[in-house]
Amino acid sequence: MRKKLKKFLSLSIVLVMMAVSVLGCSQKNESSEGPSDSQGGGSEVTIDFAIHVANPKDQEPAFYQTVQKFMEENPDITINLQGTDQKEHIKKIKMMAQSDTLPDIFWMLPASAKELEEAGMLLDLTDFLNNNSEIVEKFHTNMLDTYKLDGSQFGLPYQPLVTGLWYNKALFEKYKVELPETYADLIEAVKTFEENDVVSIAKGSKDPYSVWAFLTMLSRYGYFDKIDQVLAGEESYNNEDFVKFYEKIAELRDLGAFPDNVSTLNYFQAVEMFSSGQAAMLDAGVWETKRFEESAMANDVGFWWGPTFSDGVGNQQITSIVPAAPLVVNKKVEDNDAKYEAVMKFLNFYYSEDGAQIMLDNQVPPMIKFEGEIDEEKHPVFAKVVEQMNKPDWESQPNQPDLIVSEPVANAMYDSIYGVINGIYTPEQAVDVVAKKISEQ
CATH class of the missing domain: 3.40.190.10 (Periplasmic binding protein-like II)
Incomplete structure (x- = not known):
C-alpha cells in the first residue's frame, strides 16, 4: 500500500509530523478504528462526511439542506458533517489518507480523487449505479464518465x-x-x-x-x-x-x-x-x-x-453542463454492512428527484435531467438557466x-x-x- 500511495502522498516531513499531531489529538474523540462508529451491530449509523467549505449551512445551502432532509427521513442515520475551507480540506484529506483514516464520504478535486483511486482507497460505485438504473438514466450524459478509471466508478458528481x-x-x-x-x-x-x-x-x-x-x-x-x-x-x-x-x-x-x-x-x-x-x-x-x-x-x-x-x-x-469535483467514498465503508447500506441510501436520496428539487429551490442546477418546480416570479433568472439546460437537441x-x-x-x-x-x-x-x-x- 505504501508504494501505491507514494505518488499521492508526497508530503514533506513537517506535514507528516503535523498529521500525526492532529490525528493524535482527534483520536481522543474518535474510535481507534478510524472514522465511523459500530461495525454493523447497532441500529444507528453515523456517516462522517467532509466537504470543502468551512460553513456548509451558509456556503453550500443546497447541499446542507439535502443532508438535513435525509436525516429527517432517516432518523437512524446521523451524518457528521465536517466543513473546512477548500485549501485546508485538501491538505486534511491527504493527511488522513496517509494514516488510512479517510472520512466515509468526502468531496475531492478530480486529479486528487483519481490518485486516491489509483492508491486503492476508494469504493467502486458501479454496484450503486447498477442498482439504481432509474437515476443513471436521468444523469446528464457526461456526469459519470469523468470519474471512471479502468472500469471502476470511483466518484459521482457533487454538482454540475x-x-x-x-x-x-x-x-x-x-x-x-x-x-x-x-x-x-x-x-x-x-x-x-x-x-x-x-x-x-x-x-x-x-x-x-x-x-x-x-x-x-x-x-x-x-x-x-x-x-x-x-x-x-x-x-x-x-x-x-x-x-x-x-x-x-x-x-x-x-x-x-x-x-x-x-x-x-x-x-x-x-x-x-x-x-x-x-x-x-x-x-x-x-x-x-x-x-x-x-x-x-x-x-x-x-x-x-x-x-x-x-x-x-x-x-x-x-x-x-460538466461535472466539477466528485463525491467519493472510502473503500473501508464496504467492510461495515450497516454503514455501506446507509451510504448507499444517502447517495440514492442525493441524486433523486427529491434531492434535485432541493437544489432547484436553492438555485443550483441538479445533476439529473429533471423538470421540477421553479417559482419563475421569484427566480426568473434561474428559470431561464434551467430552460437552457433542458434545451432539446443540444448536448453538453x-x-x-x-x-x-x-x-x-x-x-x-x-x-x-x-x-x-x-x-x-x-x-x-x-x-x-x-x-x-x-x-x-
Missing part, C-alpha cells in the same frame, strides 16, 4: 459546472438587437453595440481563467476530436481549425467587442460592468445567479450558450476543455485566449503558445 454568456435583454431591446444564434449574428450585434458605446462582452484579463464561454466555443472547432492526439504528439495544437477559432476572437477584438481596459480589469470588475448596464453580455456561470436574482435587472437577465460557427467542426449545438461538451489537461497547459490556454483579446498575440502566435507548453510536458 454550468457556464455560458449572460445577457442583458433590456440593452438588446433598447438598440433593437436580436439575441444572436450564429457567429454572424454576434458580429452584427457587436457592431450595433459599438456604435452606441456599449461593451458587447464584459471581460477582465487580470483573472485569466475567466474564459468559460470561449472554451465552449473552442469545442465547436473540434477540440475533443483532436485533443487526445494533440497531447500524444500525433497532432499539433497549431492546426487549421483551432487557428480559425482564434481568428474569430481577433475579429471580435477588432470590432470593439471587449472593454477598452480589459487588460487592467479583473473578473469581478467585469461582473460589475455587466450588472451596472454597461455591457450587453458577460462570460461567467450559474454561480452568479443569486447576484442577478437580487438585483434590479433580475427580469432582464438571460443565459445563452454562445454562437454556432458555419466553419466549425462537428456538432454546433453544444452546451456546457464532455468536460470543460481546460479541465482535461495539465495545469500548465490550461494556463497556456488562458494566456492564448486573453493574449488575442488584448492584442498581444496573433491567432497563429496564440496556438503556438499552447503547442509549446504541450511539447514541454
